[in-house]
Amino acid sequence: MAIATPGAAPADAPAVLSAPLRARRFGGGSRRTGRRRGGSAGRSVLQHLTPWFFLAAAVGLLLLFTYWPAVNLFYFSVTDWDGIDLQKNFVGLDNYVQVFTDPRIFSVFGVSLYYFVASFAQMAIAMYFASLLSFSTRFSNLFRGILFFPYLINGVAIGFVFLYLFQPGGSLDTVLSWFGVTDPPQWLGNPDIVNWSLAGTSVWRYTGMNFVLFLGAIQSIPHELYEAAELDGASRWQQFWAIIFPGIRRVVGLSFILAIAGSLSVFEIPFIMTGGANGSATFVIQTLQTAFSFRQVGLASAMAVVLLAIVLVVTWIQRKVFPDEKVDLT
């Protein structure tokens, strides 16, 4: 690669070498060699450029594929562009007004509530099993693996697994009939239930991740604390509240904030399983449909900006509440 220009070697050294070493090696000499090879100005430019050679690709891709679209998002959001037309008409804040006033758009955020509620169940389940497995357990590796594995599975595969499970007369209905439920609802066909079914699928998928995070945090609590508590006659329940919970409070807090951001931007599970039908469309599905099915790129950009703003606010709160989050997870 071009970076390996031999002449660059001594010139770009100073950043790493400690000061005395630098002085010993280059003291006075570098300038002279520099002049001999055609001017110190050229060399120092090269020296300044070296880190940028290494950074160029990463920063270039970052600007091109993250910042350029983000800037464009703001630009599109104040136009009525349809994605094809060469002409983009400036419409001011009309798109934003529509996002907040059109009931079909903003009410979609209500769907996020199902996932938000479900994420509490998810964290509770994860915490329960993480606490269980933090005490000595037979086959603990096996159980840990089973609980975690769904997190790794391809989203489309999970979608099909649950489409199959939720079929009328399918596996879930069969299981329920063993328990005497003879008239199960249409899990994905009934608008009152579909979001619970999808949120349940999302719990199945993501609990494993929370569980492993919590387990890691619990295992980093010094073991002597449990022993001391046991000597004092504390029950498991007391141990949980006095030792485990305070020990993992920060991870729980972090997961809580991630749950808010996550439930606002739910996408894959409902898109794959129902395509947003029966009132299961989430804000992201709505945004992408607006852009790519209805060709209202301007409006969709405004929706994306609104979501971006909400996520940024949530993250800002996270940084305020949990400054300098450091979690030991090994």
Added chain:
Amino acid sequence: MTTTEDLRTMPQRTTPPRPIRGRSPLERLRGVSATTAKYLSLIVASVVTLLPLSVLLFASLKTAPEYAQTGPFDPPENWLNFDNFVTAFTSGKMLEGFVNTTIVLVVSLAGTIFIGTMAAYALDRFAFRGKKLVFGLFLVATLIPSVTSQVATFQLINGLGLYDTKAALILLFMGTDIIAIYLFIQFMQSIPVSLDEAAMIDGANRWTIYWRIVLPLLRPAIATVVIIKGIAVYNEFYAPFLYLPSEGLISTSLFRFKGPFGAQWEVISAGTVLVIIPTLIAFLLLQRWIYKGLTAGAVK
């Protein structure tokens, strides 16, 4: 005197201070039931996790008439009936999906590793103007939800003439990997700078130091990134769905089963099982790395 008194008082203590180990029958009973409840709940959780997957496996091994006549919990008649898998592979274009996924995966992984380690090397080993700005740019970028910005990214890809090419996906996967850079920087901080200095005294230039010293030492971090990124790319659905409509990656090939195989659940199941098997194998082989890598990536 003291001894006799002790002897006399001893039996009168009806409730001796509880020894630490021995427990009353009631407590022991509670202990046993607690243990039972613990294992019972673990078993219930395992069943809830594995049942949806097992019924799908059953369905994938049944013939079409068999599937129509039997219930979801009836095991298949012939456990070695792989016809549905063959159908999924040939008519379902799963083979194309696997090949394309492999291509995209390998190229974007190689790209991510080189670009990421080079960027991390610059950010960790150089002092230069604008370093804070670059760090800030990477940090802020982690906050932008990538799914929604696709509205604008799509126009960019289209403008670059990359729509419906694998290059679009490769560039997107390489360009949005900030977590990898963070992991590399974190790991690089543990590599002593004195190694760089020693090499520099021996006359090595910056590129040689990066290529010969830093990169080989980063191997554990590279392994972590390969795992996180590999799983993410393998599971990615929306990017190939949006940018590569005419070819299939593993996710989109499977997703397209929805149309032609509409009600043929035995074929859809086979396709789904095919997609899950590589994940399962990777998980069984790399468990320890996966736990470490994913938890490290999750909190960044």
